[in-house]
Amino acid sequence: xxxxxxxxxxxxxxxxxxxxxxxxxxxxxxxxxxxxxxxxxxxxxxxxxxxxxxxxxxxxxxxxxxxxxxxxxxxxxxxxxxxxxxxxxxxxxxxxxxxxxxxxxxxxxxxxxxxxxxxxxxxxxxxxxxxxxxxxxxxxxxxxxxxxxxxxxxxxxxxxxxxxxxxxxxxxxxxxxxxxxxxxxxxxxxxxxxxxxxxxxxxxxxxxxxxxxxxxxxxxxxxxxxxxxxxxxxxxxxxxxxxxxxxx
Ligand code: NDP
Numbered sequence: 025x026x027x028x029x030x031x032x033x034x035x036x037x038x039x040x041x042x043x044x045x046x047x048x049x050x051x052x053x054x055x056x057x058x059x060x061x062x063x064x065x066x067x068x069x070x071x072x073x074x075x076x077x078x079x080x081x082x083x084x085x086x087x088x089x090x091x092x093x094x095x096x097x098x099x100x101x102x103x104x105x106x107x108x109x110x111x112x113x114x115x116x117x118x119x120x121x122x123x124x125x126x127x128x129x130x131x132x133x134x135x136x137x138x139x140x141x142x143x144x145x146x147x148x149x150x151x152x153x154x155x156x157x158x159x160x161x162x163x164x165x166x167x168x169x170x171x172x173x174x175x176x177x178x179x180x181x182x183x184x185x186x187x188x189x190x191x192x193x194x195x196x197x198x199x200x201x202x203x204x205x206x207x208x209x210x211x212x213x214x215x216x217x218x219x220x221x222x223x224x225x226x227x228x229x230x231x232x233x234x235x236x237x238x239x240x241x242x243x244x245x246x247x248x249x250x251x252x253x254x255x256x257x258x259x260x261x262x263x264x265x266x267x268x269x270x271x272x
Contacts, residue, residue: 025053025248026053026248026249026252026253026254027053027054028050028053028054028055028110028248028251028252029053029054029055030054031050031054031055031056031109031110031251032055032056032058032101032105032107032108032109032110033047033050033055033056033057033058033108033109033110033111033112033251034057034058034059034060034098034101034108034110034111034112034145034149035047035050035057035058035059035060035112035114036059036060036061036086036088036112036113036114036115036141036145037060037061037088037114037115037116038057038059038060038061038067038070038081038114039059039061039063039066039067039069039070040066040069040070040214040215041212041214041215041216041240042114042164042209042212042214042240042243042244043059043061043112043114043115043240044059044070044073044074044240045239045240045241045243045244046112046114046240046243046244046247047059047070047074047081048074048077048079048244049241049244049245049247049248050110050112050244050247050248050251051074051079051080051081052079053248053252055109055110055251056080056082056105057080057081057082058081058082058083058084058101059071059081059082059083059084060084060085060086060088060097060115061083061085061086061115062085062086062087063085064083064085067081067083067084067085068083070083071083084097084101088113088115088137088141088142088144088145089133089136089137089140089141089144090144091140091144091147094141094144094145094147094148095144095147095148097148098145098148098149099148102148102149102152107152107153107156107158108149108152108153108159109153109156109158109159109160110159110160110161110162110251111145111146111149111159111160111161111162112162112164112247112251113141113142113145113146113161113162113163113164113186114164115137115138115141116137116138116141116164116166116182116216117133117134117137117138118134118176118179118216119133119134119178119179120175120176120179121175122174122175123177126177126178130178131177131178134178134179134182135178135181135182135185137182138179138182138183138185138186139182139185139186139189142163142186142189143189146161146189146193146204149161150193150197150202153197153200153202154197154200154202157200157201158201158202159197159200159201159202159203160202160203160250160251160255161190161193161197161202161203161204161205162204162205162206162207162247162250162251163186163189163190163204163205163206163207164186164206164207164209164243165183165184165186165187165190165206165207165208165209165262166179166180166183166208166209167208167209167210167264167266167269167270168180168183169182169183169184169185169186169187169208170184170187170208170262170264170270170272171270183208186206187206187262190204190205190206190260190262191260194259194260195260198259198260201256203250203255203256203258203259204259204260205250205255205258205259205260205261205262205263206261206262206263207243207246207247207250207262207263207264207265208262208263208264208265208266208270209238209242209243209264209265209266210232210238210264210265210266210267210269210270211228211229211232211237211238211266211267211269212237212238212239212240212242212243212265213237213238213239213240214240217237225237231269232266232267232268232269233267233268233269233271234267234268235267236267237267238265238266238267242265243265246263246265250263
């Protein structure tokens with residue numbers, strides 16, 4: 025396993041699900057990991073569960089949709105360590121309903137967390153990464169950003185927006201040795217997908233060539249690789265972790 029010793033990493037939405045798996049994986053690889061979420065109690069639970077495994081998570085309560093709060097939180101980490109090397113924009117929400125029923129607020133909330141949240145994080149780290157001639161930015165999109173999905177107009181648009189954000193920032197920062205990539209998970213077992221009925225789950229699994237639901241760890245392995253030295257020639261890419269569901 026490629027070690028990330030001495031690397032400073034920030035993972036948004038690290039209190040559970042995919043973000044927690046990513047934080048665990050990066051910390052186990054030797055990185056100093058800061059996890060962001062809106063809730064101190066959720067973060068405390070995450071910290072405690074990782075501590076039981078001998079892994080340290082530094083917790084910061086921060087709403088990624090709040091531009092000023094993200095700048096202040098990430099500036100304080102940068103001040104303490106002189107830099108942030110790895111930023112994983114993972115925090116995300118859904119407000120699913122059909123277009124005709126979707127309210128303005130459903131649209132705004134999802135765009136503000138999923139897409140603007142990533143912009144807010146990137147704005148906070150880009151200057152220092154460019155100055156240091158080193159950085160790894162990894163945005164967690166979704167296969168529905170590639171394919172679209174009924175009932176998820178807001179969510180799919182926010183996740184497709186991340187693809188354009190990723191490619192544009194990748195082009196702007198490449199000359200400073202900062203890579204920017206996107207991961208598009210398929211169906212991953214977390215609280216976000218936990219509400220689905222067994223019947224819906226069966227139907228979803230039938231569409232997955234590898235025949236199983238993914239885990240947070242399946243995504244975390246790829247984040248770890250993209251964050252490592254070994255991925256230094258990969259930028260502006262979107263890689264699906266979906267058991268073969270999309271095969272674009
Ligand atoms: P969960 O709902 O399990 O976890 C979401 C995380 O984001 C929590 O830690 C939550 O913490 C945090 N969060 C939510 N809103 C904010 C906010 N405004 N500011 C800071 N943190 C926030 O989701 P998953 O782990 O399933 O998903 C993680 C990412 O992966 C999301 O971007 C999702 O869209 C994407 N994804 C997930 C798939 C899946 O099948 N699960 C498939 C494809 C993509 P708190 O509530 O404490 O704020």
